[in-house]
Amino acid sequence: MSSKVIQAMYNDDDILMDAVKEVRAANHHIEEVYTPFPVHGLDKAMGLKGTRIAITAFMYGCVGFVFSIWMMNYMMIEEWPQDIGGKPSFTFLQNMPAFVPIMFEMSVFFAAHLMVITFYMRSRLWPFKEAENPDPRTTDDMFVMEVAVDGNEKELVSFLENTGTVEIKVTEKH
Amino acid sequence: MYTFSSKLKTFSYALMIVGILGVAYGFFTTPSSVEDVKIMLQESHDTHGATATHQNDTQANDIEATHDTAHSDDAHAEHAFHYLMNKPWSAVYVALFFFFMISLGTLAFYAIQHVSQAGWSIVLFRVMEGITAYLPIGGILLFVFFVLSSLHLNHLFVWMDPEVVAHDELIQNKAGYLNVPFFLIRAAIYIAGWIWYRQHSRKLTLAQDNATDLSNYTKLFKRSAAFLVFFLVTESMMSWDWIMSLDPHWFSTLFGWYLFASMIVSAITTIALVSIYLKGKGYLEFVNDSHMHDLAKFMFGFSIFWTYLWFSQFMLIWYADIPEEVTYFVTRFNDYKIPFLGMLVLNFVFPLLVLMNSDYKRVNWFIVSTGIIILIGHYIDIFVMIMPATVGDQWFFGITEIGAALLVLGIFIYVVFNAISKAPLLAKGNPFTKESEQYHY
Numbered sequence: 344m345s346s347k348v349i350q351a352m353y354n355d356d357d358i359l360m361d362a363v364k365e366v367r368a369a370n371h372h373i374e375e376v377y378t379p380f381p382v383h384g385l386d387k388a389m390g391l392k393g394t395r396i397a398i399t400a401f402m403y404g405c406v407g408f409v410f411s412i413w414m415m416n417y418m419m420i421e422e423w424p425q426d427i428g429g430k431p432s433f434t435f436l437q438n439m440p441a442f443v444p445i446m447f448e449m450s451v452f453f454a455a456h457l458m459v460i461t462f463y464m465r466s467r468l469w470p471f472k473e474a475e476n477p478d479p480r481t482t483d484d485m486f487v488m489e490v491a492v493d494g495n496e497k498e499l500v501s502f503l504e505n506t507g508t509v510e511i512k513v514t515e516k517h
Numbered sequence: 518m519y520t521f522s523s524k525l526k527t528f529s530y531a532l533m534i535v536g537i538l539g540v541a542y543g544f545f546t547t548p549s550s551v552e553d554v555k556i557m558l559q560e561s562h563d564t565h566g567a568t569a570t571h572q573n574d575t576q577a578n579d580i581e582a583t584h585d586t587a588h589s590d591d592a593h594a595e596h597a598f599h600y601l602m603n604k605p606w607s608a609v610y611v612a613l614f615f616f617f618m619i620s621l622g623t624l625a626f627y628a629i630q631h632v633s634q635a636g637w638s639i640v641l642f643r644v645m646e647g648i649t650a651y652l653p654i655g656g657i658l659l660f661v662f663f664v665l666s667s668l669h670l671n672h673l674f675v676w677m678d679p680e681v682v683a684h685d686e687l688i689q690n691k692a693g694y695l696n697v698p699f700f701l702i703r704a705a706i707y708i709a710g711w712i713w714y715r716q717h718s719r720k721l722t723l724a725q726d727n728a729t730d731l732s733n734y735t736k737l738f739k740r741s742a743a744f745l746v747f748f749l750v751t752e753s754m755m756s757w758d759w760i761m762s763l764d765p766h767w768f769s770t771l772f773g774w775y776l777f778a779s780m781i782v783s784a785i786t787t788i789a790l791v792s793i794y795l796k797g798k799g800y801l802e803f804v805n806d807s808h809m810h811d812l813a814k815f816m817f818g819f820s821i822f823w824t825y826l827w828f829s830q831f832m833l834i835w836y837a838d839i840p841e842e843v844t845y846f847v848t849r850f851n852d853y854k855i856p857f858l859g860m861l862v863l864n865f866v867f868p869l870l871v872l873m874n875s876d877y878k879r880v881n882w883f884i885v886s887t888g889i890i891i892l893i894g895h896y897i898d899i900f901v902m903i904m905p906a907t908v909g910d911q912w913f914f915g916i917t918e919i920g921a922a923l924l925v926l927g928i929f930i931y932v933v934f935n936a937i938s939k940a941p942l943l944a945k946g947n948p949f950t951k952e953s954e955q956y957h958y
Contacts, residue, residue, distance in 0.1 A: 401873070429838070440835050443832065
């Protein structure tokens, strides 16, 4: 594949959506689309797969749940089963209602934090990361679609020009 | 327009007949005197050994003042006799209350949809109005039941018995609130208020169908907001009157909310089930997966809300372990272990695991099977609220209980589908109708 990409810039999300559909219908490969805000339905139009982050969150929640049970069973029942205010510490189940708030919070804590960290890792976000947007205007009011160049560059440019673009740039892929 | 199929009509009649037979069986098999109960108890003692069941008798408020020592056999038989007398009445009361609460919860949900100007639920309004059509009938049946109770035909509300009150200082102190005339007046006010809003809102939406302006719609918006204020106050008081006063020695501050949670989740489940039924018959072509998805999300969310309130009530009382509060759960835990813990599985664990996945919430048979489980779970919830106070350890889930549930279910189905067949299934005049028809998630 060539290392060149065409950056087609749009100023309206409806036009962008139509353009994405046309480009996909013409079998050109869309590398990336940069938008200043979430465009509803763009992922479907681009044919992106659904996210699995909810599944990871569920599993992290289960981990937190099990961890809290293990922790409290170890500390309150096995290691030092004291009589604290008459609470029955003979078995875990007998004292379980007192542990439920912690079990709940731990499940939520694990699910939420590990899911967020997973999101950062998968989308490669961290504090000193260099910004990747090809044009600063894409954070404000412009939309950029990057299409990989394969074969005839001129033909592709003229094709994209007909999709309602306001500006076209051919650059090296970064 | 929906036409009430003759099949469903016959089905509802069959339910009613079977139900009446079951309830009649319950009333005819009640022991007629204390002597009968003595013989009955003697037989069960002989078979089960001498370990009698009366160590868990925490119902100090019963007709016989409890003795310091163990119950004498006579007192025990007397005690069991009153419980057994209450059994068929309680079965009828649980069923009447359960279906009434579905209808009332639907009415509250309906008012919330109007007030919040929801854009998705307009296509389901006629289904909700159909379900709330049971409200007038159910309300009158319940009121008749309360009148019969106050005439001492049954002994569900112990504080209605002057004999009991005379020996019970705690109830005497509550007599300013818990007395028969005031109880009936309050019940009449609640029921009349709810029925009034129901009939009025139905009239206004039907008028809006052919209206040229939005005057009915804005009127309905305002009436719904006022109704919700009225509802929240009366629902809370209703829970004290109709359920909590069965245990007049016990009180809980979040009881009204707890009952409301049970009410709203059963109501939304019923809306989903009726909608799926009608859609399956081809009457709701404008209802799509996304509407069902939203209902399933509400079922999921309110199931967890119910569990939250259930646990908040249970855990606070368990933790503090104050004798006068904790007897409520001690009776339930000792005598009703399976329904008491089983309903947690049905009402919480099952919906939590089944309805968590977004895709499953769009699959009708998932919603139907979870919905049936949730409804059974909340029936048991009401059962465990009412029965321990009225029949104590003499409970049994048998012909009487099933008969009563089928009887009221039959009436409910007949009334609801009859009402749905009376009006077009799409509320046309609502300004959000278009949005609701195109709703997708």
